[in-house]
Amino acid sequence: MRQQVLFYLKIFAGIYVMALGIATITVPTYFSNILGLLSVMSYILSLIPGILKVILPSAKKNTVLIALLKHRRFLGVAAFMLALNHGALQFIKENINLLESSTYIHYFQGLTMMVIMTILAATSSDESVKAFKKNWKKIHKLTYLIIFLLPWHIVDKMSNHWTFVTPIALLLSTILLSLFLFRFYKERQATIAKYLS
Template identity: 45%
Template sequence: MENFIINTPNFASYLGFLALFAYIITLLPTILRIVFPVTKKTNIPKILLKYRRQIGVISFLLGAAHGILLFMKRSFDVFDLKSYLIYSQGIVILSIFTLLAITSNDWSVKKLKKNWRRMHQLTYILMFLLMWHISEKMFGHWTYITPLGIIASLGITILFLIRKWIEYKKNSLKV
């Protein structure tokens, strides 16, 4: 039974979708607070913020499992430049996720201080990389979860841009 699940053609895609979903949850607290201020009254942003790091690490683990399964299913030729081009997006995304996951603890926050916050700004680059990754890698062979992944990544990116626009407008009024 265990091999059946892992060998199911789309299992790696399901893991990737779950990783994306968990990642989006990590982005929601600030976006909800700024774009939809009424959510402050619901405590949803506070609850999400409380578990943001743990959810981020879960997202990393799901993403790593996604990448490992796909890597194992497809033959990676270390002597072929084409293999590196095919996997470059995933490697960059996984590298950023790894850095963020390793530093998602109180010790790193204390040691890195302001640099911790700067480093964790990489999460916003991930948002754009993931949208590109999903649309390019799934182009031409969609599963039924592909549109959900594209809509979710596009939706959170649009909400992020709205958040930045609101923050920009707020800061420009202060000057």
């Protein structure tokens, strides 16, 4: 267990240093943007196995998918930590004041995603799964709200001043949204077919 945590910490430190490196050699003030993108990537990797299991059942035995499934919890927590870093830096960069009510309107999507990610990360342990029983799955369904909030956040916050991060983040979040909707459609079809048979 301790070794696994150390392994995860090393990976996370590596990702963080990589983000710093990319920002240093490109535009240093984009560091928070790069952290936002890495959070998106980690979040997507944590969801992909569950989505592909439904839309592409033959991929179940794929070794990459099995590895992603095994490290799903780490990917989710990493997405949370990277987003927290991104959000904190944006707070400093944009001088965001939590005591002003307009902040909650202007940063609605970012703050909502952050609250959801905090709940998910705080309840990601085995102890939480046991404590919440059936409700655990219901709580973790909150993750699907992020799929809709994410592209909205990027389009809204980056309008008229795209960075090199924006097209990648937008493309990835649109692919995720499409895959999620396709999964929903497939599940609906399967339910109807079961009902009719």
